[in-house]
Amino acid sequence: MMRALQTLVMALACLAFTGVLATSIWTISGNPTPVNLTQLLTENMGRSGVEHPVTAVLLNFRSYDTLLEIGVLVIAGIAGISMAKTASLEDPAMRTSDSLLYALQRWFVPLMLVLAGYLLWAGADRPGGAFQAGAVLAATGVLMRLGGSPMEFLRPGLMLRLGLALGFTVFLLVAVASAIGGDAFLAYPPGMTKALIVVIETVLTLSIAMVLLALFVSAPVNDAEDPEEGAPS
Amino acid sequence: MTTPLLYALAGALLCGIGLFGLLWLRHLLRKLLAFNIMGSGVFLVMVGLPQHQSGPDPVPQALVLTGIVVAIAATALAVVLIRRYYHLSGMSSLEDEPSPRGDDPE
Numbered sequence: 001m002m003r004a005l006q007t008l009v010m011a012l013a014c015l016a017f018t019g020v021l022a023t024s025i026w027t028i029s030g031n032p033t034p035v036n037l038t039q040l041l042t043e044n045m046g047r048s049g050v051e052h053p054v055t056a057v058l059l060n061f062r063s064y065d066t067l068l069e070i071g072v073l074v075i076a077g078i079a080g081i082s083m084a085k086t087a088s089l090e091d092p093a094m095r096t097s098d099s100l101l102y103a104l105q106r107w108f109v110p111l112m113l114v115l116a117g118y119l120l121w122a123g124a125d126r127p128g129g130a131f132q133a134g135a136v137l138a139a140t141g142v143l144m145r146l147g148g149s150p151m152e153f154l155r156p157g158l159m160l161r162l163g164l165a166l167g168f169t170v171f172l173l174v175a176v177a178s179a180i181g182g183d184a185f186l187a188y189p190p191g192m193t194k195a196l197i198v199v200i201e202t203v204l205t206l207s208i209a210m211v212l213l214a215l216f217v218s219a220p221v222n223d224a225e226d227p228e229e230g231a232p233s
Numbered sequence: 234m235t236t237p238l239l240y241a242l243a244g245a246l247l248c249g250i251g252l253f254g255l256l257w258l259r260h261l262l263r264k265l266l267a268f269n270i271m272g273s274g275v276f277l278v279m280v281g282l283p284q285h286q287s288g289p290d291p292v293p294q295a296l297v298l299t300g301i302v303v304a305i306a307a308t309a310l311a312v313v314l315i316r317r318y319y320h321l322s323g324m325s326s327l328e329d330e331p332s333p334r335g336d337d338p339e
Contacts, residue, residue, distance in 0.1 A: 010256045018249030025241045025278060029285050037283075037292045053291035054298065062295060069299045076306040080313045131302045208302065215309035 049193030051125035058129065059197045063186050067175060070168045070204060077164050077211035080218045081156065105147045112140040120205050124194075130201040134208025141213040154217050164214065167207025171200055237284035244277030259326040261315045265308065272304050 041053055041061070048056035058066050116136040123129030145151060153159035174196055175186040183189065188196050247270055254267025276297045283290035319325055 007257060010253060014249045014253040014256070017252055018245055021245040021248055021278075022242055025238075025245055025282060029238050029241070029282060033283075033286050036287060038287050038290050041291055054295045057291050057295035058298065062292070065296060065299050069303055072303050073306045076310045080310050083313045083317050129298075131298055135302070135305075211306060212309065215306065215313060218313055 047193075049188070049197055050123070052123060052127070052129075054127070055123045055129050055197075059200060060188070060193070063171075063175075066204070067168075067171050067186065070171060070207060073208060073211045074164055074168050077214045080215040081160075083218060101147050105143060105149075109140055109144060112136055112143070116140065116205070116209075120201060123201060124198075130204035131208060133201075133205040134212070137205060137209035138212035138216070141209060142216050145213075145217060154214065160210070160214065163206060163210035165207075166210075167200075167204040170203045174200060235285050237281045240281030241278045241285065242281075244274040244279075244281060247271070247274030247277060250274075259328060261318070261325055261327065262312075265311050265315065269304065269308060272300075276300060 041057065044061070045051070045053065045056060048060045050056050050059070116133045119128040119136060120130065120133035121128075123133075141151070153163065174188070178187050178189060179185040181189065251267045251269070251271025251274055255264055255271065258264050258267055279293045279297050279300075283293045315325075
């Protein structure tokens, strides 16, 4: 009885929420926008250093968002790794001897690596970029891990720390360097825009893939009594 | 009533469904999934509404792209936390007693 009443109240509240949201969307859709962002963007595309508008927004006009985003990712990755009780790097339960999976992996992993590289490069003038490439790279890592490939660099240590921090560090360095140089924070020096964006996108791809992969690897929590893998027993 | 506006309204609906699931469901993983549905609704609104007004707008699209990656990372972190919680307490919900299997909605 209590539960039914609760459900009813919740359903009504959610219906009201949806109604208010839909009404406000309907009202907003009727009004003209005060600023024409699309036009503003088209006018400034020449200064952005890339040809694709979404990439231009992400890496140039609103690079603040991207900087904060990679910061959030790094924090999430660190928190996830610190939650893992043991560094369950090569969980015997996850190791497989499925020959079909091995065969599939041999076909897929190189293909996916090439695809990630292509996506990264394509971001300049068509849909693509660091996030998509990072996601594909992370998926490759997940596939390799499910197949039981040893991935030494995911063990807590220098490589993992470097991989996690690389994207954020390089991005922040570029931002601070331009600020020290007398320009605005995160303003790329003219002439170097394209090169800087490519460098930042590349390290971002690596870091995003590393964070996602680290979170995936740290998800299985083994029994606390198990000795840490790789630890001298 | 254009197609992008329909997307935005569907986003509002998804937000409502997600909120209901977040409040009503007890299992933590289901709560997480409901929360993700809510997030997808927000993304739909953010992409659909500007597109209705002035065609595809790269600015909200870039923001949503950023949001998707953050959402994935946050979801993964939440799964890690839930697993740790389950490992420590043996419970899959936030209530005091473990919810009986038959009580699960659906």
